[in-house]
Amino acid sequence: MNPSNYILLSAVLFSIGAIGVLVRRNAIIVFMSVELMLNAANLSFVTFARMNGNLDGQVVAFFVMVVAAAEVVIGLAIIVTIFRTRRSASIDEPSLLKY
Amino acid sequence: MNTGTFNPPEIDYLAIAPILIIFGTAVLSVLVEAFVGRTARRPVQLVLVIGSLLVALYFVISQAGTRTITANGALVIDGPALVLWGALLVLSLLGAMLMAERTLDPSGDVFAARAAALPGSEDERQFTQRGWVQTEVWPLFLFSVSGMLMFVAANDLLLMFVALEVMSLPLYLLAGMARRRRLLSQESALKYFLLGAFSSAFFLYGASLLYGFSGTVSLPGIAEAISAKPSQGPLLILGMALLVVGLLFKVGAVPFHQWTPDVYQGAPSAVTGFMAATVKIAAFGALLRVMYVAFGGIRWDWEPMLWVIAILTMFVGSIVALVQTDIKRMLAYSSIAQSGFIMLGVIAASAEGLSASLFYLIAYGFGTIGAFAVISMVRQSGGEATSLSAWAGLGRTSPVIGAVFAVFMLSLAGIPLTSGFVAKFGVFAAAIESGDTWLVIAAVVASIIAAFFYVRVIVLMYFSAPAKEPAVVAVPSAFTTIALAAGVTVTVVLGIIPQPLLELVANADVFLR
Numbered sequence: 001m002n003p004s005n006y007i008l009l010s011a012v013l014f015s016i017g018a019i020g021v022l023v024r025r026n027a028i029i030v031f032m033s034v035e036l037m038l039n040a041a042n043l044s045f046v047t048f049a050r051m052n053g054n055l056d057g058q059v060v061a062f063f064v065m066v067v068a069a070a071e072v073v074i075g076l077a078i079i080v081t082i083f084r085t086r087r088s089a090s091i092d093e094p095s096l097l098k099y
Numbered sequence: 100m101n102t103g104t105f106n107p108p109e110i111d112y113l114a115i116a117p118i119l120i121i122f123g124t125a126v127l128s129v130l131v132e133a134f135v136g137r138t139a140r141r142p143v144q145l146v147l148v149i150g151s152l153l154v155a156l157y158f159v160i161s162q163a164g165t166r167t168i169t170a171n172g173a174l175v176i177d178g179p180a181l182v183l184w185g186a187l188l189v190l191s192l193l194g195a196m197l198m199a200e201r202t203l204d205p206s207g208d209v210f211a212a213r214a215a216a217l218p219g220s221e222d223e224r225q226f227t228q229r230g231w232v233q234t235e236v237w238p239l240f241l242f243s244v245s246g247m248l249m250f251v252a253a254n255d256l257l258l259m260f261v262a263l264e265v266m267s268l269p270l271y272l273l274a275g276m277a278r279r280r281r282l283l284s285q286e287s288a289l290k291y292f293l294l295g296a297f298s299s300a301f302f303l304y305g306a307s308l309l310y311g312f313s314g315t316v317s318l319p320g321i322a323e324a325i326s327a328k329p330s331q332g333p334l335l336i337l338g339m340a341l342l343v344v345g346l347l348f349k350v351g352a353v354p355f356h357q358w359t360p361d362v363y364q365g366a367p368s369a370v371t372g373f374m375a376a377t378v379k380i381a382a383f384g385a386l387l388r389v390m391y392v393a394f395g396g397i398r399w400d401w402e403p404m405l406w407v408i409a410i411l412t413m414f415v416g417s418i419v420a421l422v423q424t425d426i427k428r429m430l431a432y433s434s435i436a437q438s439g440f441i442m443l444g445v446i447a448a449s450a451e452g453l454s455a456s457l458f459y460l461i462a463y464g465f466g467t468i469g470a471f472a473v474i475s476m477v478r479q480s481g482g483e484a485t486s487l488s489a490w491a492g493l494g495r496t497s498p499v500i501g502a503v504f505a506v507f508m509l510s511l512a513g514i515p516l517t518s519g520f521v522a523k524f525g526v527f528a529a530a531i532e533s534g535d536t537w538l539v540i541a542a543v544v545a546s547i548i549a550a551f552f553y554v555r556v557i558v559l560m561y562f563s564a565p566a567k568e569p570a571v572v573a574v575p576s577a578f579t580t581i582a583l584a585a586g587v588t589v590t591v592v593l594g595i596i597p598q599p600l601l602e603l604v605a606n607a608d609v610f611l612r
Contacts, residue, residue: 007311014304021297030293037300041307048311057310060257064303067264071296074268078275078288084217085285091293 006047013040027079027089031072038068108171114162115174117155117184118248124151125241132235144237148195151241155248156188166611168254172317175254178607182457183251183384187377190464191244193585194373196578197472198236203573204482208232209369209475210276211284218281227278236276239269240373247377251384254392255317256306256342259385263302263349266381267295270374274366279482287365294348294358302345308338309393318393319612325396339394339401346389349382350438353411363431368483371427372471375434376464383441383460387453390445392610398448405446406538413439413545420552426474427485429552430467433511436549437463440526443542447529454604455525461600462510462518462593469586470507472579473500477570484570490556492565497572503587505557510590512553513546518593521601 013036020033042061049057083089112119124147131143159181168175201208212226213233226232246266253259275288310316312334313324325335348355363371394401416436423429441463444456477484477493477500484490494501510517523546527539575583593600 010307014300017300018297021293027289027293031296034293034296034300037297038303041300041303044304044307045310048307048314051311052314054314056257056314056316057307060306060310060316063257063261067261070268071264074271075292075296078271078285078292081215081275082285082289085282091289 003047003051007044010040010044010047013037013043025090025092027082027091030091031075031079035068035072038064038071108173109169111167111169111176113158114165114167114169114176115252116158117188118174118245118252120151120155120158121241121245121248124148125238125245128238128241132233132238137231140234141232144234145195145199148237148241149192152188152192152195152244156185156192159184159188166608168611172319173255173258174249174252175611176252177609177611179384179387179453179457179610180252182604182607183380183460184248186380186457186461186464187244187247187251189585190376190380190468191240191247191373193465193468193472193582194369194377195240196582197369197372197468197475198240198367200369200475200576200579202576203476203478203579204278206278208278209367210236211278211281214272214276218285236273239273243267243269243273244377247381250381251388253385253388254319255315256309256321257316259389260299260303260306263299263345263385266378267299267349270370270378271295273370274362274374276370277365277367280365283365284367285365287362290365291358291362298345298348298355300345301341301348305338305341305343305345308334309342312338318389321393322396322612325394331397331400335397336400339397340404342389343386343401343404346382346386347408350379350386350441351435352408352438352442353415353435354408356412356415356435356438359435360428360431363434364425364427364485368427368471368475372468372475375430375471376468379434379438379441379467380460380464383438383445383456387445387456388610391448391453392612395448402446402448405442406535409439409442409446409538410541410545411439412436412442413542414548417545417549417552420549421555423552424487425485426487426490426556427471429487429556430470430474433549433552434467436545437511439545440523440542443530443535443538444526446535446538447526447533449529449533450609451529451532452526453609454601454607455522455529457604457607458525458597458600459522461604462522462590465586465589465593466507466510466519469583469590470504470511472583472586473504473507476500476572476575476579476583478573479568479570487556487559488566489568489570490566491559491563491569493570493572494557494560496565496569500572501560503583505560506587506590508553508556510594512550514550516591516594518590518597520594521597525601 017037045057216223249262271292277284420432510519513523
């Protein structure tokens with residue numbers, strides 16, 4: 001199968017993630033969309049590694065997984081704290097800071 | 100695919116000692132948090148933090164003149180990297196002093212006694228009452244500093260991404276740990292985190308496209324691929340654009356600036372000061388390296404894009420700052436405008452542009468950290484008096500602090516005899532030399548607009564009657580005093596005798612490829 005299809009798929013996944021961040025209102029969903037974007041980048045790295053014929057892209061994908069896991073820890077800590085304070089994970093509600 | 104023997108990378112441990120020291124101390128600091136008794140924890144952490152920063156600074160100074168690429172080309176220690184390391188370490192030291200302050204607030208520390216406790220709960224009240232303060236801010240602080248050091252020395256996109264996250268993740272948490280106004284603080288942490296993660300995804304996707312274009316993630320490798328391939332194609336341009344978006348987010352350039360005011364306002368002032376100064380330096384260091392080393396060959400493609408962003412950044416920052424009523428928010432927009440001015444040095448794409456940007460970053464860093472030190476001292480009953488109206492008449496009730504703050508404002512506005520003037524002059528001159536005269540004219544107009552709101556604060560402090568509920572200046576401990584004194588000294592000295600630092604940044608040379 002032509003590997004460039006995977007690049008297309010990764011672009012689609014990345015766009016879905018980016019749109020998700022912009023339109024969804026629940027912090028958890030927004031966060032999941034960000035993770036989708038990171039994984040789209042991973043797919044693209046692995047595919048390009050195949051196309052370029054070297055292993056750099058696959059190594060990058062492993063590092064990204066570790067970083068994404070660390071990001072989940074930090075992100076959930078912040079979101080859970082907000083949720084406990086406000087009983088809601090909506091990103092529209094906390095709006096004390098504006099203008 | 101090559102499936103040969105494994106060759107361990109050659110690492111020049113001495114050259115990267117500053118990173119290793121800070122990183123090692125951060126790990127040690129986590130252990131201290133776990134195993135040292137509650138009362139001894141704070142002094143031990145402070146000794147570790149300040150000691151490690153000083154030792155790292157010693158290693159940076161002792162290897163001035165080192166120009167080497169190490170760790171299989173992943174890390175590069177060259178002139179700009181060393182200058183940025185020095186600046187980052189000194190400013191982190193001042194930031195640490197602000198964060199260690201505990202006499203300004205009657206209830207003690209800058210940070211929440213227990214960040215995980217519900218604001219206003221019994222749990223939180225008891226923790227505060229007994230003075231059981233968690234000191235987890237220090238390991239977070241050190242991890243963040245080590246990420247910054249790695250970020251400005253990273254020579255490939257993978258390491259740059261990892262460093263970006265190591266730098267940012269602890270900052271997201273630190274932003275949410277204020278003792279006062281915890282809802283604001285938590286909200287700023289959430290916004291910072293979501294937008295920060297969003298932008299680093301852009302950075303990563305851009306990196307993957309560049310990898311697809313060039314078959315490597317190393318910056319010099321990308322530059323080689325650009326010069327080797329006759330047609331550039333969409334992969335390169337799109338990848339570069341996405342990568343730069345991720346970096347521009349960190350420097351707070353318009354239209355990627357939305358997080359800046361919220362985070363600057365919501366985060367504890369000590370953290371804001373530290374972050375405003377050091378993240379800007381680290382992010383611009385990385386941006387300069389990417390632009391000069393990897394994309395130097397296609398500067399005609401990225402210059403128009405940065406032109407537009409620089410002009411937008413300068414004007415939006417300056418104009419929106421005019422109408423702010425909160426001093427921290429005003430300084431946030433001011434920092435956005437300053438990013439626009441520093442981008443002139445990036446656009447210049449020359450050795451002069453590089454050294455002028457370095458000088459600007461250092462001058463800006465000291466001015467900003469000093470300004471936030473003053474903000475943390477000016478207080479009302481409910482904590483810091485961040486509302487501008489409370490600052491009315493402050494110059495008359497407390498002349499020293501008023502004068503010090505006026506110096507910082509004048510420096511940020513770029514008035515002669517302060518570091519800000521020399522810095523602005525440098526980037527403008529570099530941009531003119533590279534033929535960007537129209538951009539400089541726009542920048543001059545923007546800096547005139549910016550001067551309005553800086554001077555407005557001075558007028559407010561000196562020529563207005565004190566407010567009904569005037570702010571008072573709390574007496575700080577030695578920590579804040581040292582940070583403030585360092586900030587104001589550097590700002591004035593660099594304004595009067597900038598020569599030594601100008602020579603230093605000129606000798607820093609260009610990026611090693």
